[in-house]
């Protein structure tokens with residue numbers, strides 16, 4: 116997905132023009148921000164899964180799931196915690212969470228083919244107690260509530276690339292997220308399009324930054340950077 120590394124500014128009492136400057140419109144939109152793109156991608160992945168049992172792309176690799184699971188262990192997130200995987204794709208994270216012992220799992224995605232793929236993948240693993248729903252995170256306000264943990268791996272990135280009014284989409288995302296998480300609940304985001312500073316900026320109201328999870332770093336032109344950011348937030352009022 117598109118990559119950009121800009122600094123951050125505080126977001127309290129932003130005006131619209133400040134919002135524009137606030138690391139909002141600093142990369143190009145793309146087809147990866149459209150439902151059609153994901154539907155086509157998951158239709159292909161679904162066919163492949165049915166043919167040869169390959170679950171398809173694990174966004175940001177296996178380690179992107181392991182590092183979150185390790186943090187959940189350390190934070191002693193109970194196995195009966197209500198966990199939501201936002202934009203679950205092929206459901207691979209739900210499988211890992213279930214194998215780890217979590218038993219109150221929900222995955223949502225707006226692509227019907229993703230939902231079918233995730234259900235197939237879970238069923239093949241014998242994991243029949245996981246809920247997977249076709250839901251657009253940007254138009255479901257009030258439907259998703261009371262989650263102890265919300266996980267996003269690549270979905271806010273995709274939403275940020277939406278060619279149709281992506282500024283509004285990003286705001287809607289934050290509103291829905293706030294409704295979905297219980298007080299003191301946890302939000303875990305893994306992103307390749309936004310830096311730590313930009314994510315802190317975006318999730319500064321109603322969330323408290325808890326921790327950054329270490330991700331692989333690279334060196335370029337004498338500077339060190341990370342291609343992926345993984346952050347933990349707590350929902351606060």
Ligand SMILES: C[S@@+](CC[C@H](N)C(=O)[O-])C[C@H]1O[C@@H](n2cnc3c(N)ncnc32)[C@H](O)[C@@H]1O
Nearest residue numbers: 153174202203204224225226251252268269270
């Ligand atoms: C980069 S993929 C990541 C999929 C999965 N989280 C993973 O890590 O493999 C982005 C996902 O977000 C989903 N998505 C994008 N916009 C969405 C929306 N508004 N509501 C629900 N899902 C959405 C896409 O269908 C796709 O499955």
